[in-house]
């Protein structure tokens with residue numbers, strides 16, 4: 490089944506000429522909040538039951554649950570999360586920031602991530618690079634989990650005011666009080682870590 494899905498994803502990526510990314514995930518230490526966690530629920534699959542997955546859309550939470558993602562699920566907005574200050578060791582955005590429209594709202598999510606993280610907490614971000622064009626921005630993903638499991642999936646968004654790149658993400662993270670500890674910009678996506 491996994492091989493069929495991989496072949497299908499590769500063919501789709503080729504046919505549609507949409508970019509493909511290979512992401513390798515490590516298990517995170519401690520209690521993690523995954524922001525915009527629904528759909529595949531990837532971080533819960535990588536980090537297990539110590540993950541709280543927050544998503545604004547109940548359908549996306551149900552989809553992740555039905556795909557075997559075992560987070561503690563919370564329905565809520567990344568811009569005002571229902572968690573106490575300093576609750577988490579790590580916060581993650583796994584290809585979810587691109588779904589949050591406007592720079593102002595993206596900044597609000599970074600400020601919330603800073604608030605709910607412990608003072609030495611780690612912010613991990615995987616994000617597609619989105620330009621000014623209003624069309625469909627799609628990315629196929631090949632994800633390797635810490636237990637060597639693999640997920641083949643694709644994410645896409647349409648519309649304006651979704652623009653994001655490493656420079657903007659760094660700027661927003663700095664404004665929210667984070668400092669980058671490592672950043673890696675690929676052709677179409679970014680992996681970045683902040684404290």
Ligand SMILES: C[S@@+](CC[C@H](N)C(=O)[O-])C[C@H]1O[C@@H](n2cnc3c(N)ncnc32)[C@H](O)[C@@H]1O
Pocket residue numbers: 524525526527528529530531532543544545546549550565566567568582583584585588589644
């Ligand atoms: C398609 S998923 C991205 C991948 C997801 N992290 C996964 O593991 O599959 C993006 C998610 O972000 C959620 N989202 C968008 N805006 C949000 C917001 N303001 N607060 C919380 N979740 C949001 C969407 O409902 C959607 O489920």
